[in-house]
Amino acid sequence: MLPEIGHFALILALCMALFQAVLPLWGAAVNNHQYMAVAKSAAQGHLLFVLISFAALTAAFITHDFSVAYVAHNSNSALPLLYRVSAVWGAHEGSLLLWALILVLWTNAVLLFSKNLPREMVARVVAVLGLISIGFILFMLFTSNPFDRLMIVPADGRDLNPLLQDFGLAIHPPMLYLGYVGFAVPFSFAIAAMLGGRLDAAWAKWSRPWTSIAWMFLTLGITLGSWWAYYELGWGGWWFWDPVENASFMPWLIGLALIHSLAATEKRNVFKAWTVLLAIIAFSLSLLGTFLVRSGVLTSVHAFATDPTRGVFILIFLVLVVGGSLALYAFRAPKIKSTGEFQLFSRETALLLNNIILVVACASILLGTLYPLLLDALNLGKISVGPPYFNSVFVPLTAPLAVLLGVGVFLRWKKDEPQRVLGLLMLPAVISIVTGVILSLLLPEFKVAAMIGLILAVWVAVATGYQFYSRVNKNKKLTTALLEIPKGFYGMTLAHIGVSVFIVGITLTSLYSQEKDVRLEPGQTYQLGDYEFEFRGVIQNQGANYVANEGLVIVRKDGEVIQEMKPQKRIYRVQKMPMTEAAIDAGVSRDLFVALGEQLDSKGAWSVRLYVKPFIRWIWLGAIIMGLGGLLAAFDRRYRSVKIKQSVDSESDAGVTV
Amino acid sequence: MTPIRKKRLLLIVLMVAGVSVAVGFALKAFNENLMFFFSVTDVAKGKAPAVKDFRLGGMVVNGSVKREDGSLAVMFDLTDNAEVITVYYDGILPDLFREGQGIISKGKMRADGVFEADEVLAKHDENYMPPEVAESMKPKKP
Numbered sequence: 001m002l003p004e005i006g007h008f009a010l011i012l013a014l015c016m017a018l019f020q021a022v023l024p025l026w027g028a029a030v031n032n033h034q035y036m037a038v039a040k041s042a043a044q045g046h047l048l049f050v051l052i053s054f055a056a057l058t059a060a061f062i063t064h065d066f067s068v069a070y071v072a073h074n075s076n077s078a079l080p081l082l083y084r085v086s087a088v089w090g091a092h093e094g095s096l097l098l099w100a101l102i103l104v105l106w107t108n109a110v111l112l113f114s115k116n117l118p119r120e121m122v123a124r125v126v127a128v129l130g131l132i133s134i135g136f137i138l139f140m141l142f143t144s145n146p147f148d149r150l151m152i153v154p155a156d157g158r159d160l161n162p163l164l165q166d167f168g169l170a171i172h173p174p175m176l177y178l179g180y181v182g183f184a185v186p187f188s189f190a191i192a193a194m195l196g197g198r199l200d201a202a203w204a205k206w207s208r209p210w211t212s213i214a215w216m217f218l219t220l221g222i223t224l225g226s227w228w229a230y231y232e233l234g235w236g237g238w239w240f241w242d243p244v245e246n247a248s249f250m251p252w253l254i255g256l257a258l259i260h261s262l263a264a265t266e267k268r269n270v271f272k273a274w275t276v277l278l279a280i281i282a283f284s285l286s287l288l289g290t291f292l293v294r295s296g297v298l299t300s301v302h303a304f305a306t307d308p309t310r311g312v313f314i315l316i317f318l319v320l321v322v323g324g325s326l327a328l329y330a331f332r333a334p335k336i337k338s339t340g341e342f343q344l345f346s347r348e349t350a351l352l353l354n355n356i357i358l359v360v361a362c363a364s365i366l367l368g369t370l371y372p373l374l375l376d377a378l379n380l381g382k383i384s385v386g387p388p389y390f391n392s393v394f395v396p397l398t399a400p401l402a403v404l405l406g407v408g409v410f411l412r413w414k415k416d417e418p419q420r421v422l423g424l425l426m427l428p429a430v431i432s433i434v435t436g437v438i439l440s441l442l443l444p445e446f447k448v449a450a451m452i453g454l455i456l457a458v459w460v461a462v463a464t465g466y467q468f469y470s471r472v473n474k475n476k477k478l479t480t481a482l483l484e485i486p487k488g489f490y491g492m493t494l495a496h497i498g499v500s501v502f503i504v505g506i507t508l509t510s511l512y513s514q515e516k517d518v519r520l521e522p523g524q525t526y527q528l529g530d531y532e533f534e535f536r537g538v539i540q541n542q543g544a545n546y547v548a549n550e551g552l553v554i555v556r557k558d559g560e561v562i563q564e565m566k567p568q569k570r571i572y573r574v575q576k577m578p579m580t581e582a583a584i585d586a587g588v589s590r591d592l593f594v595a596l597g598e599q600l601d602s603k604g605a606w607s608v609r610l611y612v613k614p615f616i617r618w619i620w621l622g623a624i625i626m627g628l629g630g631l632l633a634a635f636d637r638r639y640r641s642v643k644i645k646q647s648v649d650s651e652s653d654a655g656v657t658v
Numbered sequence: 659m660t661p662i663r664k665k666r667l668l669l670i671v672l673m674v675a676g677v678s679v680a681v682g683f684a685l686k687a688f689n690e691n692l693m694f695f696f697s698v699t700d701v702a703k704g705k706a707p708a709v710k711d712f713r714l715g716g717m718v719v720n721g722s723v724k725r726e727d728g729s730l731a732v733m734f735d736l737t738d739n740a741e742v743i744t745v746y747y748d749g750i751l752p753d754l755f756r757e758g759q760g761i762i763s764k765g766k767m768r769a770d771g772v773f774e775a776d777e778v779l780a781k782h783d784e785n786y787m788p789p790e791v792a793e794s795m796k797p798k799k800p
Contacts, residue, residue, distance in 0.1 A: 343665065344665045352669075352673075356677060367684070368688065381694065384693045385688065388690075388691045389688055392687040392691070393683065396683070517749050517750045519730050578753040601727075
């Protein structure tokens with residue numbers, strides 16, 4: 001019964017989405033306040049029904065209702081409760097439902113915080129979000145219904161993929177989707193502004209906090225994914241340039257470009273058309289990412305041949321969203337006039353360069369990700385583009401971005417003097433070069449690449465710190481002066497510090513990691529760098545839904561035991577799938593990583609993977625700091641004051657508001 | 659041309675030049691790092707490159723896995739039901755590597771006709787046969 005209620009609620013949600021999309025759009029076009037007011041109640045009803053639907057699916061998982069095909073394929077009676085809940089979004093159908101839920105949550109959040117925006121604007125934004133929701137719910141109902149029943153009810157489920165039975169991956173999709181779907185908000189603002197023909201600085205101001213928050217969620221989602229891959233896949237890497245990762249990285253890059261171009265559009269009225277275009281691209285790439293990962297196209301483009309409805313629906317949906325918004329853009333863009341003027345040497349130019357670099361970097365990833373798919377689909381051969389391509393393109397492209405960051409934050413809007421900036425930057429430049437060189441000499445082995453990386457990291461940190469220092473008003477009490485600085489500026493400073501931490505992490509991890517696969521018999525030791533690993537053998541162990549071979553490795557440094565590590569090799573009972581659970585000793589300056597390979601002979605010898613990874617935590621730490629910077633910036637007072645001003649404007653006809 | 663236009667033109671020219679250089683490098687890197695997939699029969703027929711890395715896929719022949727004593731080195735045969743090639747790999751095999759399973763290995767041919775892999779991939783799925791391998795195992799039309 002419950003699954004049918006969920007299915008029915010989804011159909012009702014579709015009806016609500018139709019109301020939410022059509023009436024407010026119509027109302028905004030003919031200036032009918034009642035129609036526009038439908039936006040709010042329709043979005044609330046929409047939320048209610050999607051929630052019911054989502055709750056019904058969750059309940060089916062919790063109560064082991066294996067008559068539901070999706071539950072039977074992704075759960076099992078021995079699966080722990082936490083993973084039964086996270087299994088809701090463990091595969092295609094359920095993750096679409098999560099997508100729809102998050103979309104309608106964002107919609108209601110927009111309604112909640114935009115009470116004082118012009119009525120037509122809110123109506124159009126909510127309507128565009130409704131249109132997107134219609135597409136998603138139709139997709140679910142027609143091709144990927146999570147509530148489909150099985151004719152013959154199996155005795156037990158096929159279990160959730162063991163790789164997904166992990167806390168990090170349980171919360172990774174919701175975070176990622178909050179980011180992906182979050183970009184629907186600036187997208188809708190851009191579409192709404194184009195529909196209304198009012199592309200002033202105000203829409204940029206409204207879009208900014210939403211873009212920052214969406215980007216923050218995407219940052220955290222990607223970071224969680226990277227961290228998960230590191231400890232769960234057993235290879236000890238943190239980024240593989242896998243198409244699945246690239247799919248989330250592309251909207252992240254464009255979102256980052258959007259954050260910077262929105263700043264220029266809002267403050268200086270420049271790059272308006274470009275910013276609109278970025279908002280469209282960011283959301284289009286989010287859609288592409290969702291479909292790439294969840295539709296199975298990456299496993300095999302020919303999988304679509306067996307079930308063409310999904311593929312065709314996805315293509316139509318993408319064409320409608322991307323084509324429709326680009327058509328509207330082509331129609332409106334010539335009328336979008338950027339009124340701001342700026343000189344070649346100015347902050348605007350720096351932001352423009354930032355955007356170009358990020359967009360080119362994103363395009364290079366798009367090429368490497370989609371080209372093999374395209375060739376395969378056209379039967380022109382099977383190729384793969386590995387990490388060497390991405391590294392050799394991405395690193396040289398983005399290193400100048402770090403240099404630019406330090407210069408850009410000092411540049412004045414509109415026009416600046418090279419002499420002034422050069423004078424200002426002399427000291428930070430000298431400090432970072434000297435510090436970078438000294439730090440790189442302290443490393444176990446001198447490497448030019450490490451020196452460059454460290455100089456860049458120090459440069460970003462020093463320039464950011466110096467810029468913050470120069471912003472503090474020295475004539476006032478320190479606390480007053482600090483309080484006067486807007487949160488947006490704090491956010492930017494924090495995010496840029498995160499960039500510095502991130503560069504340190506990447507540089508040192510990729511250049512100084514020590515990795516060794518060895519054969520060890522019980523009692524044997526292996527020396528890797530400063531650490532001595534002693535293998536004590538393997539014992540059997542029982543888990544809730546798996547059996548494990550657990551190894552014991554004693555780690556010593558300078559003769560003293562510093563850690564006992566217990567890597568596991570698990571076999572999950574239902575899917576008979578072996579899984580490597582690495583043992584990790586995390587630290588600020590290094591991680592120790594031990595993973596079991598397989599038993600090699602009857603003497604108890606195992607193949608063992610030993611890694612020493614310096615500063616790898618800094619990568620994720622830096623990313624988290626960047627994300628927090630985005631969050632902080634979204635709470636700038638400026639975004640609230642604009643609402644107060646707007647409320648004064650619209651007070652004259654306040655009687656009709658909902 | 660007014661000075662503002664001149665500056666704008668300069669900005670555009672600089673940007674176009676910069677982007678073209680970046681695109682040029684990207685395409686070059688792309689070309690150099692493309693890796694092609696070959697089936698066992700392709701390799702036997704001499705279609706695979708002699709010096710460049712490529713990806714070789716096939717099914718691990720039952721009973722063909724041999725370990726070297728005292729090291730991690732392993733030899734096994736790959737087949738597409740038509741031809742057989744021996745693969746040498748020195749490292750830890752992936753969790754799902756086993757006889758009778760389809761795998762993909764990355765590496766190059768040695769002069770003695772053995773494929774020396776520096777990476778062996780088996781996907782995390784019980785019934786998984788890499789699509790490339792499944793394709794190559796299909797009975798060939800005459």
